[in-house]
Amino acid sequence: MRWGIVQFPGSCDERDALRACGLAGGEARLIWHEEGELGDVDAVVVPGGFSYGDYLRAGAIARFSPAMEAVAEFAAAGGPVLGICNGFQVLCEAGLLPGALLVNEGMRFVCRQVDLLVDGPNSHDMGGKSAHRRLSIPAKHGEGRYWAPAEMLDALEANGQVAFRYAPGQNPNGSAREIAGVRNEAGNVLGLMPHPEHAVDELSGSTDGLRVFESVAGALA
Amino acid sequence: MTPAGADAGVDGGPSLTPPPSTGAEQPAAYEVLGLKEAEYLLIVEKLGREPNGVELAMFSLLWSEHCAYKHSRKLLRRLPTEGERVVMGPGENAGAVDVGGGHAVAFKVESHNHPSAVEPFEGAATGVGGILRDVFALGARPIAILDSLRFGELDSLRSRHLLDGAVRGIGHYGNSIGVPNVGGEIYFEAPYEHNCLVNAMCVGLAKRDEMVRAAAAGVGNAIVLMGASTGRDGIGGASVLASAELGEGDAAKRPTVQIGDPFEESKVLECCLELLGKGLLVSLQDLGAAGLTSSASEMASAGGVGIEIDVARVPLREADMEPFEIMVSESQERMLAVVEPDRVGEVIAVCEKWQTGAAEIGKVTDDGLVRVLRGAEVVGEMPVEALVDGCPLYDLEPAAPEEWIYGNRVTLGADVSAAETLLALLAAPSIASKRWAFEQYDSIVGSRTARRPESADAAVLAIPEADSAIAIAIDGNGRRVACDPYAGTVEAVLECAQNLACAGAEPLGLTNCLNFGNPEKPTPAWQLDRSVQGLADTCEALGVPVVGGNVSLYNEGPEGPIYPTPVVGMVGELPDAGGAAPSAFAAEGDAIALVGPFEPTLEGSELAKQRGELGPGLPQPDVAAVAAACAAVRDAVRGGALASAHDVSDGGLACALAECAIGSGLGCRVDLQHLRERGCTPEEALFGEGTGGFVVSGERERLEALAGDGVAVLYLGRVGGNTIEIAAGDRSLSLPLADAETAWGSSLGERLEASA
Numbered sequence: 001m002r003w004g005i006v007q008f009p010g011s012c013d014e015r016d017a018l019r020a021c022g023l024a025g026g027e028a029r030l031i032w033h034e035e036g037e038l039g040d041v042d043a044v045v046v047p048g049g050f051s052y053g054d055y056l057r058a059g060a061i062a063r064f065s066p067a068m069e070a071v072a073e074f075a076a077a078g079g080p081v082l083g084i085c086n087g088f089q090v091l092c093e094a095g096l097l098p099g100a101l102l103v104n105e106g107m108r109f110v111c112r113q114v115d116l117l118v119d120g121p122n123s124h125d126m127g128g129k130s131a132h133r134r135l136s137i138p139a140k141h142g143e144g145r146y147w148a149p150a151e152m153l154d155a156l157e158a159n160g161q162v163a164f165r166y167a168p169g170q171n172p173n174g175s176a177r178e179i180a181g182v183r184n185e186a187g188n189v190l191g192l193m194p195h196p197e198h199a200v201d202e203l204s205g206s207t208d209g210l211r212v213f214e215s216v217a218g219a220l221a
Numbered sequence: 222m223t224p225a226g227a228d229a230g231v232d233g234g235p236s237l238t239p240p241p242s243t244g245a246e247q248p249a250a251y252e253v254l255g256l257k258e259a260e261y262l263l264i265v266e267k268l269g270r271e272p273n274g275v276e277l278a279m280f281s282l283l284w285s286e287h288c289a290y291k292h293s294r295k296l297l298r299r300l301p302t303e304g305e306r307v308v309m310g311p312g313e314n315a316g317a318v319d320v321g322g323g324h325a326v327a328f329k330v331e332s333h334n335h336p337s338a339v340e341p342f343e344g345a346a347t348g349v350g351g352i353l354r355d356v357f358a359l360g361a362r363p364i365a366i367l368d369s370l371r372f373g374e375l376d377s378l379r380s381r382h383l384l385d386g387a388v389r390g391i392g393h394y395g396n397s398i399g400v401p402n403v404g405g406e407i408y409f410e411a412p413y414e415h416n417c418l419v420n421a422m423c424v425g426l427a428k429r430d431e432m433v434r435a436a437a438a439g440v441g442n443a444i445v446l447m448g449a450s451t452g453r454d455g456i457g458g459a460s461v462l463a464s465a466e467l468g469e470g471d472a473a474k475r476p477t478v479q480i481g482d483p484f485e486e487s488k489v490l491e492c493c494l495e496l497l498g499k500g501l502l503v504s505l506q507d508l509g510a511a512g513l514t515s516s517a518s519e520m521a522s523a524g525g526v527g528i529e530i531d532v533a534r535v536p537l538r539e540a541d542m543e544p545f546e547i548m549v550s551e552s553q554e555r556m557l558a559v560v561e562p563d564r565v566g567e568v569i570a571v572c573e574k575w576q577t578g579a580a581e582i583g584k585v586t587d588d589g590l591v592r593v594l595r596g597a598e599v600v601g602e603m604p605v606e607a608l609v610d611g612c613p614l615y616d617l618e619p620a621a622p623e624e625w626i627y628g629n630r631v632t633l634g635a636d637v638s639a640a641e642t643l644l645a646l647l648a649a650p651s652i653a654s655k656r657w658a659f660e661q662y663d664s665i666v667g668s669r670t671a672r673r674p675e676s677a678d679a680a681v682l683a684i685p686e687a688d689s690a691i692a693i694a695i696d697g698n699g700r701r702v703a704c705d706p707y708a709g710t711v712e713a714v715l716e717c718a719q720n721l722a723c724a725g726a727e728p729l730g731l732t733n734c735l736n737f738g739n740p741e742k743p744t745p746a747w748q749l750d751r752s753v754q755g756l757a758d759t760c761e762a763l764g765v766p767v768v769g770g771n772v773s774l775y776n777e778g779p780e781g782p783i784y785p786t787p788v789v790g791m792v793g794e795l796p797d798a799g800g801a802a803p804s805a806f807a808a809e810g811d812a813i814a815l816v817g818p819f820e821p822t823l824e825g826s827e828l829a830k831q832r833g834e835l836g837p838g839l840p841q842p843d844v845a846a847v848a849a850a851c852a853a854v855r856d857a858v859r860g861g862a863l864a865s866a867h868d869v870s871d872g873g874l875a876c877a878l879a880e881c882a883i884g885s886g887l888g889c890r891v892d893l894q895h896l897r898e899r900g901c902t903p904e905e906a907l908f909g910e911g912t913g914g915f916v917v918s919g920e921r922e923r924l925e926a927l928a929g930d931g932v933a934v935l936y937l938g939r940v941g942g943n944t945i946e947i948a949a950g951d952r953s954l955s956l957p958l959a960d961a962e963t964a965w966g967s968s969l970g971e972r973l974e975a976s977a
Contacts, residue, residue: 012399016668050397053484
């Protein structure tokens, strides 16, 4: 398993993702945002952080980078892509995932451990493969309120594209229908706001995040 | 202590633009710039002529309190700075201690008080930016931020505004740059109403063989300015203005507050670490207060060389900047490096990769002068020695005040029941949970955070590179220092040591930020003198070296000085990050004991504050006895003998027990009879404060085994149930755990969100 982790100027969690991919099994390397070729990778992680400072709108500039153009091609060819936090925002901006992420309902950055419920009946899909139906994973973001038009939300639910929801009472940002993560229609692109790469060893308080990486790896099998 | 810094202040009027003509007699230019007449005459003597405008601007900044430490440098000589593990001490951008495995941990705390009092968001944000640069200037990757904040009482709209802005600013900068904020403290006291305190501490990790010093070296080497371009922001803000009291017209000083750009800093940080990893830099220094003026002069001074800078080669935001503006601009996110001439191309290539600026703006010379050029024209030329070390150092004229100068306010009656008193203390903003604040900070990025805020007495970070871990604490209760500057400062150092002991950590080094009032007045001078003595004596007794720090004076408003507030940051090591004890109780049925020489009194306590009974005086701490208790607790934590460990601090033993209970969701049933045998009243046993106490839980035999070698252990009771029951004679109390949790857990957030 060879993981590629896209690194933009302003990425913050790329080294954590690198470490998590290693713990989940396999080799991992960083892909500089100016690289137009992903090289020999089996899966791509678009990590958390504040790409290009996120000054215009979270993820709005990163989507235009050469590396993201390559990620779009990789995804179109069925390659598995995991977007975490800022990576989720970038994937939404790039049109690889449906919906948008707005400023948190409370108008503040929130860093908090949350429980996620693994959603969707399609156990072969990424994120849904886990036997662990409830995952304890930290969330940390200022713009994480998932939003899409009502008819799109209906369609996402009908298609089994909702990957994770916040457990009842734990929605930290006012996301529509408690949605914490979604996948694309084909099922090979997954994005979520909470950070599985920060729940990969006992020292961090939970190892549930490994399940997310393993399910991405498992999607190849 | 290193004079480089980012503290900027406001007020006092000094401005580099002359005041509008009023027809009245104009003050001399040097007076406008904050220099005394005698100082000006000394400059003339050292130059052998009158300084020109550029030179006067540069002298006025480097001879300000902020850069020259002219009222504190003599006192700071008392501090012990040496130790076996010290890698870098005062005089560098930050201090550093060895943590094994070829690695060192660098750390420093610094203030950004006056800018935050004027514009809290940007003031606090750039405070974080400045301390980060101090740490990566050494070649250390920042791995943690802590902050120590002081505001007026929460019922003041101004205090809520300042708190909200400062917390947002700290979060904005730290979150964006990907450095976790792992702990800190916030106190609310009326004397900070006008002059809030924003102190930020950064901890970094470096490979020892990649660390650099700030000293310029190598005649003929190039001076390269990296990072953001230079604009008019912060001109005159820092040094002169940090060296004056706050007062009327502060709002008009907003333009002197710098604006931060964490994205730029993120790029500069990664760029500098890559440059150092490749061995491309001879030395590196951040640009803080007084901008290029102080960075260049201090690098030259430390290296015993001269420096020549051509302002025409400095990348500018505004084309028409004057040479003096370029030299004193405090634009953020800039670094100054010394580079060998044939490596400049490689340096610029790395900067281009990170999309950050780089310009060769000068060279190292052998003439001992700071020479400022504009193209071929010399616009300023001064001896380095005169600029950096020429400022006269002043002796303080301390005098103890005859009475309590800070006033009193009654918010709690003496006839309130013990249970209601405990609730009032738990709900006090200074004691209540700071969750509202720390949830706005990313506390986990970097994958090192083994103990998140409020889960243990100290922050704990894994250092797998050295097969080790560190614990970090930051403390400083200004109210108690106000009561007795010496004893209060001793307590601040001891509280850090106690916090580390709870994590199983042994202190390696200490940094401090001395926040005081106007040192030219007798009372603040006395407070500063006594406080530094307490700091020196305690560090000496504990064998903990002071590796760096910062001094912030002139913290006064129209009502007088702030509480004297030495903020102490301590870093220690522990063998295993997973071994740190939690603060909260762990299991039903565990025994609870009080360890250490805790002899509580109501003097200087939160209860005395609420009752309006504050006054001068504190008991003198027994440092040796507290050190012995720290060692016993540390060894027990390392040996896995304790299920929990928490120091007794604000609000006394009752609050400490309640915090242990709330954190675990487990009640407790204890009897304070044994403590009362030390001579305390029931009320002192419950709510009295003092140094040296630990609340520990676990198996009774293992707790009692801590006794010996001058360490006292008192069995108090058991963990369990859903009430906090404390037997204390006629002040015995029983409080439902849920009520305590509500008071402690939601007071701060509710009061802030309600007013938002």
